[in-house]
Each structure stands twice: as structure tokens, then as C-alpha cells.
């Protein structure tokens with residue numbers, strides 16, 4: 001027997017053992033992947049109480065392709081129905097474990113449970129310093145402190161009322177801008193105007209800064225920074241779900257975030273320095289400072305609450321960032337609906353004309369006398385919730401039970417608010433845009449009724465909801481009082497959605513604004 005032959009004999013059983021182990025591994029992997037919820041849930045299957053239904057998804061990838069699409073909220077709602085998993089559904093995206101609820105009661109159990117008071121920090125959020133701002137800060141003293149400070153100095157009813165002048169003035173500027181655009185052409189792409197107005201509003205309340213509608217300068221640069229940040233946070237980043245390839249930064253998110261952060265540091269840092277200098281020149285200090293803008297509040301707190309410069313930049317940047325797009329996107333959806341439903345628009349205008357008149361400026365105090373206008377806002381939040389998956393998910397800090405279901409620590413929890421607001425068991429004709437439903441039944445949208453909670457609920461409910469609503473109500477009243485909104489001659493209103501960080505119109509609204517009073 002040749003040596004070679006001997007080796008072959010020796011090797012063949014080894015080979016078959018190898019092959020056997022390989023097959024075993026393959027079968028094991030397939031079995032794990034086939035477990036309800038996909039691979040990230042595989043090791044929890046042995047838990048006796050684990051029986052939450054969920055889709056298997058693609059091998060290794062799980063539901064990744066769903067999140068890469070434009071309407072994951074719709075796909076997840078359909079899956080939950082098909083799998084009889086409306087209360088709670090599990091799924092995986094790569095190695096990340098998710099639960100999602102499309103049911104108001106279970107949503108409450110999640111959002112109000114202290115076990116879900118954290119948020120998963122995506123790589124982009126971390127790189128953009130958001131873990132030091134309120135929205136992504138871990139639940140604890142630092143976060144509590146930021147919530148308290150902003151509740152008192154930015155979002156209190158007194159402060160919101162104090163900013164009315166800014167809001168009204170910016171609303172008037174937006175309308176002049178729309179007038180100018182309509183005179184120059186025959187249609188207006190409204191999102192651009194709303195976005196700049198919204199950015200201006202936040203800058204005025206946070207920094208006392210105002211910008212003109214122009215294509216150059218500081219305001220324009222800031223707009224670029226906010227849009228880039230929004231895009232980066234909205235990107236579905238592979239690194240968040242595949243830790244092993246994280247270092248590759250395949251989509252270039254980390255690189256872009258670092259670049260953006262250095263620009264934001266310079267931009268916001270410069271404004272903070274201007275305020276410091278002003279305080280020095282005017283002799284303002286902690287004891288005699290007449291606090292105006294939010295930045296001054298933070299500077300005032302520096303000594304006692306020890307906010308480092310980088311923390312302050314993060315907090316201020318988050319306010320600019322969050323307050324801008326949400327308001328602009330919601331108003332764009334509302335105007336799209338006004339163009340599509342002229343009878344609703346006419347009814348709202350008749351209400352405004354009878355309460356305020358055709359030429360007197362609308363003010364905050366008029367809003368509570370405009371119930372139909374408020375109903376339009378609610379109905380738009382129902383049909384097109386800006387955060388259909390509540391945008392910023394929650395993270396289980398420790399093992400917890402949701403109803404009878406066991407949920408392990410480290411699971412990302414989501415609420416499909418879009419599924420809830422389109423559930424025919426909860427809403428009559430859910431697909432129909434019908435503000436009248438809110439004239440018949442008064443439903444709070446601030447977080448206590450989970451049938452319609454576009455601002456979330458529980459400890460981490462949106463702290464800017466009253467400010468956001470005050471802005472949307474006032475500007476909508478101004479826009480409807482001044483213009484009649486009609487379709488563009490060249491383009492139909494297209495309600496196709498695209499979920500980025502918020503639920504946007506895939507094709508921005510282009511329409512015509514005809515002055516109601518010549």
C-alpha cells in the first residue's frame with residue numbers, strides 16, 4: 001500500500017466526519033433561522049414563555065429589506081395581521097432583536113413600562129453626539145435633568161406663549177415668500193418654504209436668531225447641516241445590525257457623520273461664544289441675567305449643572321434638528337390634503353373668516369375657537385403620522401414581560417402607530433380623510449389615548465408636542481386665511497409615502513396659492 005493510499009484511507013473517515021459536522025451545522029443554522037422571529041431570536045426559543053409569533057425573514061438578513069424599502073410601517077402592519085400578531089410580533093434585522101405592537105393596549109404596556117425607558121443608539125446618532133442630547137441619552141440623572149430644564153425653560157406654556165411673536169412674524173414672512181414665488185412663476189414647492197420657516201422658528205426660540213429667505217449665508221448653511229443630519233439618521237445602516245462588519249462602514253455613514261459633526265461644532269459653537277461674549281459685555285451673570293433664549297438658560301446652568309460645551313452643543317443641535325422637519329413635514333401633508341379636499345379647505349376657511357375675519361392677523365388665542373382647524377390637524381396626524389413607527393424606538397433595559405410574553409433585555413421595541421391609526425376595528429373608514437370624526441368625538445393626541453398618539457407616550461413622550469402643535473395650528477390658520485390652495489396645472493398631488501426619519505411625501509407637493517383677499 002502506497003503512502004499516498006494510506007493517507008487517503010486515513011483521511012476519508014475524517015472527511016466524512018467533517019462533512020457530517022458541516023451538514024449538522026447547516027441544518028442547525030437553518031433550524032435557527034426558521035425559528036419564529038428569525039435568527040436574532042434563536043437562542044431565546046428555549047424560554048418556555050416564549051411564543052410570540054413573527055416572520056422568519058431572509059437567512060441572516062431577517063427583515064432588512066423591509067426597512068430598506070419606503071413603507072416598512074405598511075409591510076409590518078400587513079405581516080402582523082397575516083401572522084395573527086397584532087398585539088406583539090417578533091422579528092430580526094441581522095442580529096438585532098425586535099418586538100413591535102400594532103395594538104393600543106400593548107403599545108401602552110410598552111411605552112409606559114420603565115423597562116423600555118432607554119433608546120437603542122444607532123451608530124449615526126452616537127456619531128452625531130445625540131447620546132449626549134435628550135432623545136438618545138440613557139434613562140438616568142443626565143436625561144432627567146435635561147427633560148426638567150427644557151420642560152421649564154423651553155416647553156412650558158408660559159415660554160410657548162412668549163414665543164408667539166416670533167411664530168406670527170415668521171408665518172407672515174412665509175406667506176410673503178409664497179406670494180413672491182407665485183408672482184414669479186405659477187406654482188410653489190411648499191416644502192422648501194415651510195422648512196425654512198420652521199428652521200427659523202426654532203433658531204429664534206433657541207438662539208434668538210432670525211434669517212432671511214435667501215439662497216446664501218448662515219441660514220442656508222444651517223439648512224444644509226440639518227438636512228444632512230436628517231438624512232444620516234434616516235439611513236438604514238447595516239453597521240447597526242451586523243457588528244462584525246461595522247468597522248467597514250460600508251455605506252460611509254460614519255465618515256459623513258464625523259464630517260457633519262465638525263461643521264456643527266463650529267456652527268453652534270460660534271453662536272454659543274457670541275452669547276457668552278454678549279453676556280460678558282452686558283455684565284450678565286448667573287444672578288442678574290434676564291434669561292431670554294434657551295442657549296442663555298444653558299449658559300446660566302453651566303456652573304451648577306455642569307454641562308460641558310460639547311453637551312451643550314448636542315442639546316441645542318438636537319432641538320434645532322427635531323423642531324424643524326417634523327413641523328414642516330406635517331404642514332406639507334396638511335396642505336396636500338387641503339388641495340385634494342376643497343370642501344374641507346372651504347369649511348376651515350369659513351370658520352377662520354367667522355372667528356378671526358379676513359384681514360385681522362390670527363393669533364394663538366384664536367386657535368381654541370377654531371375646532372375644525374384643529375380637527376384637520378388631528379386627522380392628518382392620524383392618516384399621515386410623521387413618525388409611523390414612532391421614529392425613535394425604545395430599548396429593553398432588563399428582562400421584562402409584556403402581557404404574558406417574555407422579552408429579553410436588549411430587545412428593540414417599536415409601536416406601529418400607523419397600523420393602529422388605520423385599524424378598521426378602531427376607526428370607521430380608516431382610509432378616508434374625514435376631520436369631522438374629531439368634531440364628533442374629542443380624542444386627545446398628546447399621549448394619553450393610544451389610539452392616536454403621534455407624539456408617543458410615557459416617560460419619553462415628545463416634550464416638544466405643545467410647541468409643535470402651537471406652530472402648526474397658527475401657521476395653518478395663517479396659510480388658509482391668506483390663500484386658496486389649488487392643484488398645479490402640471491402635477492397631481494401624489495400621496496405616495498417615503499419613510500426616512502419621518503414619513504415624508506415621496507414627491508414633494510407642488511401646488512398653487514391664490515390670494516383670497518386681493
Ligand code: HEM
Pocket residue numbers: 111134135136147202318319320322323324326327330386387390391392393454455456457458459460461462463464465467468469
Ligand atoms: C409635529 C411635530 C412633532 C412630532 C410628530 C414629534 C414626534 C415625536 C415622537 C413620536 C417622539 C418619540 C416619543 C416616544 O418615544 O414615546 C418624539 C421625541 C422627541 N421630540 Fe418630538 N415631535 C414633534 C415636534 C418636536 C419639537 C418641535 C421638538 C423640539 C423643539 C421635539 C423634540 C423631541 C425630543 C427632544 C424628543 C426625545 C424625548 C426623549 O427621548 O426624552 N419634537 N417626538
